[in-house]
Amino acid sequence: MTLDEYFTKKPYGAKKQFAISIGITPTWLGLIISGKRPPSAALAKLIEKETKRKVTAKTLRPDLFGK
Helix, strand or coil: CCHHHHHCCCCCCHHHHHHHHCCCCHHHHHHHHHCCCCCCHHHHHHHHHHCCCCCCHHHHCHHHHCC
């Protein structure tokens, strides 16, 4: 599952709250969701933890966590 898919059925404001909970700005989260900026390895792992493995670090950064 991608981050975009993860937020599809979430209520308004969920992205902002999620961004704050992982210590980044909503703008930075938007860039990650759109694919314009990849998360760091540590941030990818944190996103995986916060989404309860619904979005994996491998999905976010296949170049680092691929094979």
